[in-house]
Amino acid sequence: MHEFDLINNYFFKIAKKNKSALNLNDDVFFDKKRGVVISVDTYNIGTHFYDFKSPDLVIKSKSLKSEQNKFKIDLCGGDTTFSNKLSFTITSLGYSNKIIYRNKAKLNDDIYVTGNLGDSYLGLKALSNKAKFKNKDKLFFVDKYYKPELPLNLTKYLLKFANSSIDVSDGLIDDLAKMINRQSLSFHLFENKIPVSNKLSNLIKKQRLNKINLISNGDDYQVLFTADINKARIIQKASKTTGIKITKIGKIVSGKDRSLILDEKGKQIRAKSKGYIHRF
Numbered sequence: 001m002h003e004f005d006l007i008n009n010y011f012f013k014i015a016k017k018n019k020s021a022l023n024l025n026d027d028v029f030f031d032k033k034r035g036v037v038i039s040v041d042t043y044n045i046g047t048h049f050y051d052f053k054s055p056d057l058v059i060k061s062k063s064l065k066s067e068q069n070k071f072k073i074d075l076c077g078g079d080t081t082f083s084n085k086l087s088f089t090i091t092s093l094g095y096s097n098k099i100i101y102r103n104k105a106k107l108n109d110d111i112y113v114t115g116n117l118g119d120s121y122l123g124l125k126a127l128s129n130k131a132k133f134k135n136k137d138k139l140f141f142v143d144k145y146y147k148p149e150l151p152l153n154l155t156k157y158l159l160k161f162a163n164s165s166i167d168v169s170d171g172l173i174d175d176l177a178k179m180i181n182r183q184s185l186s187f188h189l190f191e192n193k194i195p196v197s198n199k200l201s202n203l204i205k206k207q208r209l210n211k212i213n214l215i216s217n218g219d220d221y222q223v224l225f226t227a228d229i230n231k232a233r234i235i236q237k238a239s240k241t242t243g244i245k246i247t248k249i250g251k252i253v254s255g256k257d258r259s260l261i262l263d264e265k266g267k268q269i270r271a272k273s274k275g276y277i278h279r280f
Contacts, residue, residue, distance in 0.1 A: 004181075025182060026102050027166075037094040045086040071152065098159060100225070103182045105164040109226035111187060111250035112235065114151040116197045117172055117215035117222065119144035124219065133203075140199055148221040154246075157238040158225065165225035171218040177259070179224065184255035192264045195247040212261055212269055226252055 007024050015021040020031040029038040043049060068074060076093065123145025125131035126138045133141065158165060166179040172194070176187055194215055196204070204211050227235060232248070239246040261269045 022101070028099065030099055032097065035095050035097045037096050037099060039092045039094075040089065041092075042087060042089045100158055100162050100165040102164055102166055102179050105180050105183060105185055105226040105252050106228065107185065107252060107254060108229065109163055109252040110229055110232065110248050111176070111189070111224070111226050111252060112246055112248050113168065113172070113195065113222055113224050114154060114244055114246050115149060115220070115222040116195045116200070116245070117168065117220045118196050118200050118211075118217075120148055120219040120221075121145075121214060121217040122200065122203070124217075137199055137203070144197075145219065148219070150221055151223055151242075151244045153242040154223060154238065154244050157242065158223070161227045161231040161234050161238070162225040163227060165223060168220040168222045168224050169218055171216040172220075172224065173212075173216050173261070174218075175224055179226075180252070186253050186255050186257050186259040187250055188253055188257075188259070189250040189261045190264075191261055191269055193247060193249045195245065195249075 012024055015024050020029050022028070022030060027039055030036070064075065073092075119141055122131065122133075123141035123143070126133060126141050127145065164179055166175050168175050170178075173189075176189075180187065191212060194211070196211065196215065200214065203209060204214070235246055238244075263269055
């Protein structure tokens with residue numbers, strides 16, 4: 001069963017009366033009146049992280065204090081239990097009177113993404129010995145898998161221009177579909193505009209790899225958002241101020257049209273993988 005089938009069939013009705021639940025369509029609980037935002041995420045071995053041979057890279061256990069200082073967060077409590085399968089559940093509590101929702105994209109919005117996509121997936125392939133690279137390249141991709149560069153400095157600017165937003169965790173195409181899943185909208189993505197690192201770009205050329213499949217498998221943890229076409233200048237300024245790469249990769253179109261991925265010549269590209277799907 002797909003995660004959305006589980007939510008819609010079993011949980012949606014019992015959460016419907018609580019406006020702060022946001023119809024279970026966002027990743028957070030948002031009590032606007034009290035300015036409270038709560039998010040819960042679970043990480044399972046073999047699904048969300050490859051193994052536990054390097055615990056400090058998975059859960060930052062030995063460097064928790066430095067992580068708290070870096071991101072200005074505090075450990076407030078927790079729960080421990082025993083299981084044959086290793087997993088971590090993290091509840092994040094924050095305070096804000098305004099958030100950027102899913103399903104608020106507008107017709108003709110530009111589609112943007114931060115950073116580069118695909119490096120983390122190559123890191124996972126390297127760890128599972130499903131791909132071979134030069135040693136330097138392997139270290140680069142594995143490092144991107146374990147230590148993604150989070151564009152946190154952009155968060156204070158997003159409210160100024162983003163209509164809708166989501167993090168890229170399950171893959172660009174799947175997360176984009178989630179972001180507009182209850183709107184009568186579709187998207188057009190332009191393959192040549194989707195940002196990848198120089199190392200990944202070189203691999204794609206040398207080994208004739210499928211770019212769309214490489215950037216569609218998740219674990220990038222970049223920000224995907226839509227914005228009005230008139231916000232282009234302010235977005236460029238935010239990119240320059242924060243030092244965060246922001247790339248326009250597509251357009252929001254009418255739901256009467258199909259969602260498409262287009263190459264430089266305007267020809268449709270089909271993706272073998274649309275991203276990680278949570279099934280139960």
